[in-house]
Amino acid sequence: MTDEATPIPDYPFAQPHVLEPPQEWAENRAKCPVAHVRMPSGDVVGLLTGYDEVRTLLADPRFSRNLAREGGARLSNTEDGGMFSRRNPGATDIQEGPGHQRWRRLLSRAFTVKKMEAWRQRIQGMADELVDAMMAGGSPADLRTALALPLPVQVICALLGAPSEDQEKFAYWSEVALTLTKYTQEEVDTAQQAFLDYASDLVEQKRAHPGDDLLSELTLISDSEDGRLSHDELVSTARGLLLAGHETTSNMILKMTALLLAERERYEAVVADPELIRGTVEESLRMDPLAGVGIPRFITEDTEVGGVPVGAGSNLLVNMAAANRDARKFPEPDRFDPLRENNSQHVTFGAGPHFCVGQTLARVELQVVLGTFARRLPGLRLRDKPEELRPRDGVAAGGLQELWVTW
Amino acid sequence: MKITVDQEACCGSGLCVLRADQVFDQREEDGVVMLLEEAPSPEDFEEVRAAAAGCPTGAIRLAE
Ligand code: HEM
Ligand code: SF4
Numbered sequence: 341m342t343d344e345a346t347p348i349p350d351y352p353f354a355q356p357h358v359l360e361p362p363q364e365w366a367e368n369r370a371k372c373p374v375a376h377v378r379m380p381s382g383d384v385v386g387l388l389t390g391y392d393e394v395r396t397l398l399a400d401p402r403f404s405r406n407l408a409r410e411g412g413a414r415l416s417n418t419e420d421g422g423m424f425s426r427r428n429p430g431a432t433d434i435q436e437g438p439g440h441q442r443w444r445r446l447l448s449r450a451f452t453v454k455k456m457e458a459w460r461q462r463i464q465g466m467a468d469e470l471v472d473a474m475m476a477g478g479s480p481a482d483l484r485t486a487l488a489l490p491l492p493v494q495v496i497c498a499l500l501g502a503p504s505e506d507q508e509k510f511a512y513w514s515e516v517a518l519t520l521t522k523y524t525q526e527e528v529d530t531a532q533q534a535f536l537d538y539a540s541d542l543v544e545q546k547r548a549h550p551g552d553d554l555l556s557e558l559t560l561i562s563d564s565e566d567g568r569l570s571h572d573e574l575v576s577t578a579r580g581l582l583l584a585g586h587e588t589t590s591n592m593i594l595k596m597t598a599l600l601l602a603e604r605e606r607y608e609a610v611v612a613d614p615e616l617i618r619g620t621v622e623e624s625l626r627m628d629p630l631a632g633v634g635i636p637r638f639i640t641e642d643t644e645v646g647g648v649p650v651g652a653g654s655n656l657l658v659n660m661a662a663a664n665r666d667a668r669k670f671p672e673p674d675r676f677d678p679l680r681e682n683n684s685q686h687v688t689f690g691a692g693p694h695f696c697v698g699q700t701l702a703r704v705e706l707q708v709v710l711g712t713f714a715r716r717l718p719g720l721r722l723r724d725k726p727e728e729l730r731p732r733d734g735v736a737a738g739g740l741q742e743l744w745v746t747w
Numbered sequence: 748m749k750i751t752v753d754q755e756a757c758c759g760s761g762l763c764v765l766r767a768d769q770v771f772d773q774r775e776e777d778g779v780v781m782l783l784e785e786a787p788s789p790e791d792f793e794e795v796r797a798a799a800a801g802c803p804t805g806a807i808r809l810a811e
Contacts, residue, residue, distance in 0.1 A: 399805060448759030448778030453768075456761075684762075685801050695758045695803040700765075 351377035358729045359629040365662040373646025381414035385655045389662035391669040393646045399692035403637040413655035418525045430572025456700040480723045483743040488593040496585030501553025514587045522734030539579035591739035596624035602726040611718045619678030621706045626686035631661030632738030660687045719747045749810040757806040763798040
């Protein structure tokens with residue numbers, strides 16, 4: 341906790357190096373379970389960096405992810421306060437409680453382990469085609485444009501039944517939606533409207549020409565007006581899936597590749613032994629080097645976090661990547677170990693009722709990408725020195741701007 | 748060992764199925780966990796413990 345004499349530090353903290361976490365995480369974890377930090381909006385929130393604290397908070401259904409309310413902290417410097425404080429039509433009821441569970445169960449059926457495993461082959465085909473084109477274009481290549489963006493866009497578009505040509509539009513709308521300091525309110529409003537219009541048109545197309553895809557299925561459910569999904573909720577879900585389905589995965593493909601190639605023995609180990617693919621993906625997710633700001637919760641009742649009282653009406657921010665480096669959970673947390681026994685217990689996908697809907701899909705995509713690289717590009721290397729990599733600043737999701745590779 | 752699952756709390760992640768598909772499955776209509784085996788055989792204990800520890804919603808309880 342902070343007292344009057346210590347100034348409240350600005351957040352997000354600076355990193356010593358793009359692939360190395362800020363020192364403040366470890367200091368906070370040791371000293372204060374709830375550390376006060378100032379967001380770019382000027383609002384102060386309590387930051388959680390310990391594994392147990394983060395997991396317990398996320399798993400507690402009493403606490404709300406809806407910050408568009410009296411007393412909700414604004415994270416971004418735009419007037420609307422950013423992603424978590426924005427009011428989107430059709431998003432309120434499905435955000436928590438019984439409405440959320442109803443919505444979540446409509447989605448979960450499309451993301452079961454069996455359904456996702458059935459996608460693996462198709463994703464492999466898409467990855468191979470993109471790698472063919474990248475190799476034909478010659479070394480070096482920017483992995484973002486060659487694979488990290490198009491692959492997740494193609495996957496989520498195929499799942500939803502949307503055309504994937506518009507990938508640069510999705511990427512732009514999503515990045516603007518996630519602004520911390522990079523975009524103005526006007527840019528946010530324009531991009532929001534364009535993204536919603538796009539999602540709305542897509543739903544109309546599905547209504548006119550239903551196909552064998554998730555969005556057609558959800559449109560039918562919505563049109564049956566049985567109370568499971570309103571029209572606005574349907575459009576908001578389409579937009580949300582287009583955003584969540586590609587942004588984080590695309591980002592993570594670059595971060596994983598950077599982590600592995602910056603200390604190349606990590607990559608060489610996978611080339612030598614493909615059995616290490618799963619563990620290497622999990623360890624890359626755990627050690628996510630540019631994880632962004634984290635996710636907030638609005639505290640609706642007095643509670644305690646790691647022995648510190650937290651009053652109703654406060655706002656807490658959990659940093660998943662910081663929690664993933666808690667030595668109480670992951671001994672020698674800064675050591676990359678694909679054989680770490682509990683490495684899939686990281687909180688990169690959250691925890692509790694909002695645990696990432698798409699995590700099985702994201703894991704399959706990352707495994708396919710790493711497997712394809714190891715098989716086809718054993719000589720893959722970073723073109724630039726790790727300290728020259730450019731972070732994507734000013735965006736809540738963090739990540740890299742680009743990643744140039746050679747082979 | 749006796750397993751119980753809380754289908755209300757389950758978020759349908761399927762992580763338990765990945766760990767031990769001889770013990771856990773997901774309902775087709777909504778992805779919610781289904782228990783195939785209330786009393787697993789001793790050779791599955793380790794995987795079941797890992798599934799319970801890894802469940803993101805704490806929906807798997809074990810009585811040992
Ligand atoms: C590496 C990639 C990914 C990461 C790191 C990630 C991370 C997360 C996290 C941390 C949450 C929890 C948010 C909260 O508790 O407030 C979440 C929720 C969500 N994710 Fe992901 N995600 C990824 C990929 C995906 C994909 C591929 C999809 C879609 C197909 C997706 C769809 C969603 C949705 C719809 C939610 C909201 C769930 C709810 O509120 O119940 N994500 N994700
Ligand atoms: S791991 Fe937990 S939340 Fe996931 S399906 Fe199994 S019981 Fe449900």
